[in-house]
Amino acid sequence: MAGRLHLLILALHLALLMEHVSGCPKGFSKNGKICIDENECIPPSDDYNNGPETPHICGETAACINTNGSFYCQCGLGFRSSSQRMNFTADSPEKCIDINECLENKDICGNNAECNNTLGSYSCFCNEGFVSSTGVEIFIFGQGVTCEDRNECVDNITICGKHTQCINTSGNYSCVCNPGFGLKSDKAQFTGNRESCEEITVQKATTDQTATTDSEDAQGAKDLCKMNKFICGGNGTCHNATNSGHRCACHSGFTNYGDPQGRCTELNCDTFASEKHLKMVIPGLQDAVALMRTSCLELSESNTAEQVDGEALLETLLSAIDRLLSGGPLKNNKEVSVLLDLVETALRIIGPLLKHPETRRFKIHTEVELLVQRNASSPQGPLTLSSTHAQLDSHWETAAGDTSYPGFATVSLLSYKGLETSTNHSFSGLQAQEGHSFQINSKVVTATMSNKDTSFLKEPVTFTFSHLKESDEGNYTCVYWDELGEGTWSDRGCFLVQSNATHTVCSCYHLSSFAVLMALYEFKDTFQLQLITWVGLSLSLLCLFICILTFSLIRSIRSTRNTIHLHLCLSLFITNLIFLVGISRTESQAGCAVVAGLLHFFFLSAFCWMCLEGVQLFRMVVLVFNTTFRPLYMMAGGYGVPAVIVAISALANAKGYGTERHCWLNLEDGFIWSFFGPVCIIIMVNVFFFLITVWKLAQKFSSLNPDLDKLRKIKAFTITAVAQLCVLGTMWIFGCFQFEESTLAMSYLFTILNSLQGVLVFLMHCLLSKQVREEYGKILDSICALQKTKYSEFSSNQSSNSKSQTSKSAQNTGESQI
Numbered sequence: 068m069a070g071r072l073h074l075l076i077l078a079l080h081l082a083l084l085m086e087h088v089s090g091c092p093k094g095f096s097k098n099g100k101i102c103i104d105e106n107e108c109i110p111p112s113d114d115y116n117n118g119p120e121t122p123h124i125c126g127e128t129a130a131c132i133n134t135n136g137s138f139y140c141q142c143g144l145g146f147r148s149s150s151q152r153m154n155f156t157a158d159s160p161e162k163c164i165d166i167n168e169c170l171e172n173k174d175i176c177g178n179n180a181e182c183n184n185t186l187g188s189y190s191c192f193c194n195e196g197f198v199s200s201t202g203v204e205i206f207i208f209g210q211g212v213t214c215e216d217r218n219e220c221v222d223n224i225t226i227c228g229k230h231t232q233c234i235n236t237s238g239n240y241s242c243v244c245n246p247g248f249g250l251k252s253d254k255a256q257f258t259g260n261r262e263s264c265e266e267i268t269v270q271k272a273t274t275d276q277t278a279t280t281d282s283e284d285a286q287g288a289k290d291l292c293k294m295n296k297f298i299c300g301g302n303g304t305c306h307n308a309t310n311s312g313h314r315c316a317c318h319s320g321f322t323n324y325g326d327p328q329g330r331c332t333e334l335n336c337d338t339f340a341s342e343k344h345l346k347m348v349i350p351g352l353q354d355a356v357a358l359m360r361t362s363c364l365e366l367s368e369s370n371t372a373e374q375v376d377g378e379a380l381l382e383t384l385l386s387a388i389d390r391l392l393s394g395g396p397l398k399n400n401k402e403v404s405v406l407l408d409l410v411e412t413a414l415r416i417i418g419p420l421l422k423h424p425e426t427r428r429f430k431i432h433t434e435v436e437l438l439v440q441r442n443a444s445s446p447q448g449p450l451t452l453s454s455t456h457a458q459l460d461s462h463w464e465t466a467a468g469d470t471s472y473p474g475f476a477t478v479s480l481l482s483y484k485g486l487e488t489s490t491n492h493s494f495s496g497l498q499a500q501e502g503h504s505f506q507i508n509s510k511v512v513t514a515t516m517s518n519k520d521t522s523f524l525k526e527p528v529t530f531t532f533s534h535l536k537e538s539d540e541g542n543y544t545c546v547y548w549d550e551l552g553e554g555t556w557s558d559r560g561c562f563l564v565q566s567n568a569t570h571t572v573c574s575c576y577h578l579s580s581f582a583v584l585m586a587l588y589e590f591k592d593t594f595q596l597q598l599i600t601w602v603g604l605s606l607s608l609l610c611l612f613i614c615i616l617t618f619s620l621i622r623s624i625r626s627t628r629n630t631i632h633l634h635l636c637l638s639l640f641i642t643n644l645i646f647l648v649g650i651s652r653t654e655s656q657a658g659c660a661v662v663a664g665l666l667h668f669f670f671l672s673a674f675c676w677m678c679l680e681g682v683q684l685f686r687m688v689v690l691v692f693n694t695t696f697r698p699l700y701m702m703a704g705g706y707g708v709p710a711v712i713v714a715i716s717a718l719a720n721a722k723g724y725g726t727e728r729h730c731w732l733n734l735e736d737g738f739i740w741s742f743f744g745p746v747c748i749i750i751m752v753n754v755f756f757f758l759i760t761v762w763k764l765a766q767k768f769s770s771l772n773p774d775l776d777k778l779r780k781i782k783a784f785t786i787t788a789v790a791q792l793c794v795l796g797t798m799w800i801f802g803c804f805q806f807e808e809s810t811l812a813m814s815y816l817f818t819i820l821n822s823l824q825g826v827l828v829f830l831m832h833c834l835l836s837k838q839v840r841e842e843y844g845k846i847l848d849s850i851c852a853l854q855k856t857k858y859s860e861f862s863s864n865q866s867s868n869s870k871s872q873t874s875k876s877a878q879n880t881g882e883s884q885i
Contacts, residue, residue, distance in 0.1 A: 092136065093136070094107075094135075094136030094137050095136055104133070104135050104136055105136075106133045106138075107124060107131070107133060107137075107138040108123075108124060108125075108131035108132070108133045108138055110123075110124075124138070124140075124157045125140035125141075125157050126140070126157075126162070126163065128142060128143050128146045128163040128165075128187065129141060129142050129143060129146070129163045130142075130143055131157075132154075138156075138157075139154045139155065139156060140154070140155050140156065140157055141153060141154060142163035143163065143187060144187065144188075145165065145166055145168075145186075145187030145188045145189075146163040146164060146165055146166060146187055147163065147164060147166050148161050148162075148163060148164075149161050149162045149163075149164055165184075165186055165187060166187075167184045167189075168182070168184060168188075168189040169182035169183065169184045169189055170184070175189070175191070175208045176191035176208065177191070177208075177212075177213055177214065178213075178214065179193060179194050179197045179214035179215075179216075179238065180192065180193050180194060180197070180214045181193075181194060188207075189207065190205045190206075190207065191205065191206050191207060191208070191212075192204060192205055192206075193214035194214065194238060195238070196216065196217055196219070196237075196238030196239050196240075197214040197215060197216055197217055197238055198214070198215060198217045199212050199213070199214060199215075200212055200213045200214075200215055216235070216237050216238060217238075218235045218240075218469055219233070219235060219239075219240040220233035220234070220235045220240055220469075221235075221464075221469060224447070226240070226242075227242035228242070228260060228263050228264070229263070229264070230244060230245045230248040230263075230264040230265075230266075230443070231243065231244055231245060231248075231264050231444070232244075232245060232443065232444060232472060234256075234297065234471055235469070239258065240258060241256040241257070241258055242256060242257050242258060242264075243256050243297050243298070244264035245264065245443040245444070248264040248265060248266055249264065249265065250262050250263075250264060250265075251265065253293075256297065292305035292306065292307060292313055298313060298315070298330075299313075299315035299316075299317070299323075299330055299331055300315075300321075300330030300331045300332065300471060300473065301331075302317060302318050302321040302330075302331040302332070302333070303315040303316055303317040303318055303321060303323070303330075303331035304316045304318075308327075313328060314327045314328065315327065315328060315329065315330070315331055317331035317367075318331065319367065319368055320333060320334065320335075320367050320368075321333055321334060321367065322334045322366040322367050323473075323474075324366065324419035324420055324475070325366075325375060325420060326441075326474065326475075329473065329474045329475070330471070330472075330473045330474050331473075332473040334363065334366055334367040334416070336360065336363035336364055336367055349391060349397070349402050349405060349406065351387060351390050351391035351394065352387050352388075352391060352405075352406065352409060354383075354387060355383050355384050355386075355387035355409075355413075356409065358380065358383050359380065359384070359409075359412075359413050359416070362375050362380055362416070363416060366416070375420055376420070377417050377418075377419075377420025377421040377422070378421065378422075378426075380413070380416070380417050380420065381417050381421070381426070381428060381435070381437075382428070384410070384413050384414075384417070385428055385430045385433050385435065386430070388406070388410070388430070388432060388433050388483070389430045389431050389432045389433060391406070392432040392433075392483065392484070392485045392486060393431065393432060395720065395722070396485075396488045396489040396722060397486075397489040399553065400490070400493050400553040400554035400555065401553050401554060402489075403486070403489055403490055403493070403548070403554055404548070404550040404553070404554035406486075407513060407548055407550070407579075407580045408550060410481060410513050410580075411513055411515050411579070411580070414435075414437070414479045414481065414513070414515045415477075415515050415517065417437070418437050418439060418477030418478075418479055418515070418517060419439065419475050419477055419517065421437060421439050421477075423439070424438065424439055424440065425437070425438055425439075426439075431484070432483060432484045432485050432486075433481060433482070433483060433484065434454045434455060434481070434482045434484070435454075435479065435480065435481040435482070436452045436453065436454065436479065436480050437477065437478070437479040438450060438452060438477065438478050438479075439475060439476075439477050440463060440466075440475065440476045440477075441474060441475045442474075443474070444472070445463075445464070445467045445472045445476065446463035446464075446466075446467060446476050447462070447463055447464055448462065448463055449461070449462055449463075450462060450463055450466065450478060452478060452479070452480040453480070454480060454481075454482035454510075454512070455482065455533075456482055456509065456510040456512075456532065456533045457480065457482050457509070457510060457512045457530060457531065457532050457533065458530070458531040459478075459480045459512075459514055459528060459529070459530055460528070460529040460530075460531070461478065461516075461526070461528045461529065462526060463476055464526075465516065465518065465524055465525070465526050465528065466478045466516040466517060466518055467517065467518065468516075468517070468518035468519055468520060469520075469525075470519055470520070473517075475517065476516075476517050477515075477516065477517040478514075478515070478516045478517070479513075479514065479515045479516075480512060480513075480514050481512065481513045481514075482510050482511075482512045483510060483511045483512070483513075484510065486510075486511045487507040487509070487510060487511050487535070487582065490507065490511065490548070490556065490582070491506060491507050492727050493554065493555045493556055494555065494556055494584075495555045496549055496555040496556055496557040496558075497544070497546070497555075497556060497557065497558060497584070504586070504727075504728075505544070505556075505584045505585070505586060506584065506585050507535075507582050507583070507584055507585075508534050508535050508536055508538075508543070508571075508583055508584065508585035509532035509533065509534060509535060509571070509582050509583035510532070510533075510535070510582070511548075511580055511581070511582045512530070512532075512580065512581055512582070513579075513580040513581075514528065514530075514578050514579070514580075514581065515578060516578060521577055521578040522577050523560075523576055523577060524576050524577060524578070527562075527574040527575055527576050528574070528575055528576075528578065529564070529572065529573070529574050530545075530572070530573045530574075530575065530581055531570055531571070531572050531573075532570065532571045532572075532573065532581075532582070532583045533569065533570055534568070534569055534570065534571065534583070534585075536585070537568045537569050538568060538585065539567075539568045542585070542586040543563060543566045543571045543583055543584065543585055543586075544558055544563065544583070544584040544585075544586070545558060545561040545562060545563050545571070545573035545574075545575065545581070545583060546558050546561060546581065546582055546583070546584055547559075547560070547561055547575065547577070547579040547580060547581050547582075548579055548580040548581075548582075549579075556582070556584065560575055560576045560577050561573055561574070561575040561576075561581070562574050562575075571583045601647070603823050603826075604643050604646065604647045604825075605647075606823070606825070606826055607639075607643050607823060607824060607825025607826055608640060608643055608644060608647075608825060609825075610825040610826045610828070610829035611636045611639055611640040611643070611825040611828065611829070612640065613829060613833070614632070614633075614636040614825075614828060614829050614832065614833055615633065615636050615637060615640065617833055617839060617842075618630070618632050618633035618636065619633055621839075621842050623838075623842060624838055624839060624842060627683055627695045627696050627701075628680065628683055628684075630698075630701070631676055631679050631680045631683060631696075631701065631705075632680075632828075632832050634672075634676050634701075634705050634706075635673060635676040635677065635680070635828070636825075636828060638669045638670075638672040638673040638676060638705075639669075639673050639824060639825060639828065640825070641665075641669050642666060642669040642670055642673065643824075643825060645662060645665050645666055645669070646666060649662035649730055650662070650666075650729055650730055650731065651728075651729060651730070652730060653725070653726075653727065653728065653729070653730060656725060658730075659724075659725035659730040660721070660724040660725040660730075661724075662725075662730035663724040663725050663730045663731050663732060664713060664717065664724050666730070666731065667709075667713050667716070667724070667732060667741070667742055668709050668710065668713045669709075670742065670746075671708070671709035671712060671713070671742065671745055671746070672705060672706055672709045674745075674746055674749045674750075675704055675705050675706075675708050675709055675749060676705045677749070677753060678704070678749045678752055678753050678756075679696070679701060679704050679705060681752070681753040681756040681757055681760070682756055683696060684756070684757075684760050685756045685759055685760050685763075689759075689763055708745075709745075712741065712745050715741075716738070716741040719741075720733075720738055723738030723741070
């Protein structure tokens with residue numbers, strides 16, 4: 068029994084000893100009394116210092132991933148396991164081998180690029196003749212880099228040497244000799260600087276004109292057409308000329324603009340060729356479009372282009388634009404787009420046909436300048452065109468473009484006088500700041516170049532515009548005419564460089580028609596002004612209604628003068644009512660025009676009736692008998708004259724009625740003077756009659772036997788009429804200056820006087836008139852007497868009823884007692 072006990076104790080001690088020695092399972096280490104995971108991916112700190120020489124358990128090309136009690140290895144980016152497995156252990160025979168991305172994906176670098184494999188990665192670089200889109204030399208897939216053709220002809224303008232033309236191709240370039248020059252090797256083209264173009268002598272160029280082409284080939288004749296196969300640009304047939312030169316016959320759809328030795332370039336006549344398009348064109352431009360159509364087809368389809376006169380085409384175009392703009396603003400944005408598109412296309416055709424390097428023309432509504440450069444090689448250097456209101460600055464390299472040089476470069480600038488009126492409300496393509504609206508503050512100009520691709524220029528074109536209205540506080544925007552849809556102004560691709568009170572400088576990356584907009588301030592206190600208008604006009608309408616009832620119903624005060632007052636109040640009442648209801652109803656253009664026409668008529672009518680009052684006062688002082696007006700004459704003066712003025716104004720410019728913001732007369736083209744002009748004349752006539760009336764009154768008062776009562780009455784009438792004229796006249800003086808931010812006080816004065824004019828008329832002609840006050844007193848007395856009569860009748864009825872009720876109650880009481 069004791070032996071067994073000793074064996075048990077010995078086994079217990081042995082178990083404790085084994086636990087102490089082994090500690091934890093594999094992959095764990097003892098930390099006090101607990102086992103924690105051992106990170107095999109980290110080398111022991113006692114042996115290594117984690118420097119660049121420190122070995123990794125999985126190797127240099129694999130990554131170690133620790134797990135709970137173990138670990139595994141994964142090949143790094145650009146490497147793959149030899150067994151194609153993703154995970155493996157360090158003691159396995161697997162290795163990480165490099166992935167050759169260039170072999171596995173041959174298009175990984177994209178077009179025009181070479182792939183270079185490296186250990187664990189790869190690199191891309193563009194082929195010779197190409198450059199990366201971002202400018203970097205080395206790149207990889209996914210960085211958004213592409214290899215684009217390098218234009219050697221632009222990067223090195225002397226790459227071909229003298230007497231040559233450089234032609235860029237995809238990844239390369241070629242050099243072609245200019246007319247009259249050739250290569251010793253008789254090649255058509257060359258690259259590099261190993262060859263040079265030499266002048267062709269008469270002996271070299273002379274060929275037998277009677278021989279056929281086959282015999283010339285057999286004889287090996289050295290003519291220009293054989294030496295330079297691209298001498299006509301590739302779009303024409305080259306023929307030998309008798310003067311040791313050559314002649315290019317352009318194919319259909321191509322032209323050399325009358326230059327027999329010029330390269331043939333494409334000419335699109337779609338803008339003019341369609342008969343349907345001709346019918347859709349504005350009537351004033353049909354003759355010009357027909358002539359441009361004939362000339363364009365002659366240039367592109369025949370070999371007699373030298374007969375087309377560029378100067379005559381330019382004169383026809385400018386005359387047609389003058390006739391069109393002299394008829395007033397264009398009807399809609401579509402007509403503006405048609406006009407500008409026609410002008411741009413026509414100027415591109417006319418430019419190469421002009422004989423002189425510089426052409427300038429002036430018309431009533433147009434001003435144009437065109438520059439033409441004809442050189443064997445593409446022209447270089449700055450260029451400037453100018454008109455009275457605008458200037459263009461650019462470079463000849465931009466005008467010629469990057470494509471094959473046709474032997475000429477043109478640029479034009481045309482300025483319109485009056486077209487800004489037709490486009491001053493076309494701002495749907497812009498977003499104005501809150502509280503502001505746009506207005507054109509420059510002339511509209513059209514710019515064109517012979518460059519075939521002007522939708523996006525590598526170098527911007529600079530425009531300098533003169534302001535139509537000088538302002539230091541304006542916020543200016545550079546815009547171009549966007550023909551998409553109906554047509555509108557847009558600021559895409561144009562940027563403001565600088566501006567001051569008189570000029571604005573713009574920079575644009577495309578060509579079209581351009582202008583400068585100014586942001587106008589809109590009144591900040593519109594709610595206060597509207598409140599004053601609604602309250603004041605409502606009160607005026609009430610007062611004018613009382614005046615109308617007074618002058619039409621009270622017979623005792625009827626007279627010629629009060630008849631004039633009645634119609635004056637009627638005109639002002641209708642004017643205020645229309646103003647209150649329709650001044651801002653701009654949703655319908657036709658309805659807004661009608662509202663503006665009615666306001667024009669009744670405002671003029673009010674001034675005419677005031678003028679008739681002045682004439683009547685003059686007749687009362689000067690004439691002793693028959694001082695009354697005939698009703699027919701009064702109606703003709705009070706309503707007939709305004710009707711004639713409004714009818715003539717509407718026939719002359721119907722578009723002048725109604726604006727974008729208010730249903731009133733247009734302020735921009737001077738149409739407002741159809742109101743201010745007659746008003747000024749009426750005021751001057753009134754002042755003339757008032758002066759004579761006062762002079763006659765002074766004579767009457769100084770006479771021996773003056774009728775003082777009559778003269779005092781006429782004096783009071785005159786003072787009232789003069790005060791009335793001053794109030795209404797002053798109101799419109801303030802109204803002339805209420806359309807700018809700096810004159811907000813003027814706007815308040817105009818609004819207050821306009822809103823309270825009915826109250827002032829009621830005050831002057833009713834409350835200040837003794838006769839009218841007496842009539843008002845009689846009316847009030849009769850109303851009060853009527854109320855007293857009703858009250859007395861009501862009181863007597865109440866007393867009789869109470870007595871009868873008392874007797875009845877007494878009788879009932881007696882009966883109950885019985």
